Amino acid sequence: MTARLTAEERAVAAGEDGSAMAMRIVAEAARLLGASRLIPIASAHIDGAVYHGDAGVLFAETLAGRGAKVAVPATLNVGGLDLTGCSMQRLAGHDRDMARRMMQAYLALGCQATWTCAPYQAGHRPERGADVAWGESNAVVFCNSVLGARTNRYGDLLDIACAITGKAPDCGLHRPENRVARFVFDVAGLAADFRSSEVAWPVLGNLYGRLAGDRVGVIDGLETDDEDRLKAFGAAAASSGAVGLFHIAGVTPEAPTLEAAGGGARPDETIVVTEAMVRDAQQRLSTAETADRIDAVAIGSPHLSAAEFERFERMLGGRRVAVPVYACTGRHVLSTLEDSGARKRLETLGVTVVADTCIVVTPMLPEMAGGVLMTNSGKFAHYAPGNTGYGVLYGALEDCVESAVAGRPMLGEARS
């Protein structure tokens, strides 16, 4: 099926400049996706600026060279380099040049230099019901689930083409009928103290993602008003499955009740989550569970909020860390850390603050065979073994802090 373009859209596509190139790409995507038309979008979040190879750089430079500019506000996801100079990446020569050119090309297209995977905590918060085109899996799932705005899982090439045209194919999660929950993820039978713990969110997110795949579900039995917990759940779910949208009954905007999330009736299918399933999910997050030492600690996937930095610094309590610790965040938080003096205090204790990028998209961790990385992030736990070569030991934030100070795994020993 060929999407029906308006006369105005056809006129743009018939041109020879960068806007025409972008419009033809969006129209081709609509045809391949089976969408019948394009719809206007309010904003975009662009995940295309990490360097994978030269053609991606030339693609962005071609658009920019033909004069393309984004038509809607467009924030940028992480790049391959920390342009603030807070941290160092092991990219050299050609690769470093190309990673920098990639980031510059996206700025030339008019995107904002946010360089964060948590744009929703950097002031980019579309209204409920607004259609947008967002990339980066955790940002997509937060945008749909927590903000109630509407986006599909946009990938490289298409996200920037949508931003330039201000249009997106009308299909998938843009359409209300595809946002209805098809199953209940029932965690109400789990112990109350687990359900109120920090660690429950990434662990249950990982389990949810593996069981949901690309289906929309509604979670029953979790409560929170802490956005950072919803962020951790979504990031873990979108790493282990193709999750674009989840609902939590009584918490997220499209799920005031189970029935509301199910389009007026409780979904037919229910997955009852047991304690054995939770233990299994928690074990799967670690690949180096029996390690007797750790070589590094990384936190901040998605990027840490100012509130998360405050908790981290409080737990650290002025103690020096014994292994390298990477705390990844965006410029929106970095300025707060500079103003309060927290960055300097943390660096004095041995913590590296990382801005603009993160440890799984670019080489940063010390080169080491058989290294063990400890993290509290379900997303780092998922990607670190493949992307960094480190084995992963998963734990709550207080476990990561105690282990960083001790230089060896301290699991649960921080709690009474």
Add this chain to the structure above:
Amino acid sequence: MTAAQARIIIDGGKAAGKALVLGAPISFWGGVDPKTGTIIDVRHPEHGAGTAGTVLFVPATAGSSTASTILLELVHVGRAPAAIVLHEPDAILLLGLVAAREMGLAVPPALALDRALHGQFAGKTVTVEDGTIRTSSG
């Protein structure tokens, strides 16, 4: 001679090559080396096979939306398949060809053909023209 009529999804003109029929879905990101076209996913049944210059029969794709970028890189370095035969249109993968065409690169044709009909071409040299896939005479 064996022949099948497929649906043209991306028009890339005539093509010919040895048929490589994949026995399992593939994720291009992490599954295919963007510099060589070799299948690098160790769990894939065709692990180690080269896709460059083949008529590549893909039963299904899996995984990341970075697939489009990997296919774009392969076209850019001249290591793309000669033609791609899918079971059904795959927007994420084929956007790599759409972008390559916009950059002025010659792109391979992409076709849709019921995956049940892929196996008959395995290992044979085939030509692709106007949506018809046929084994070379002789």
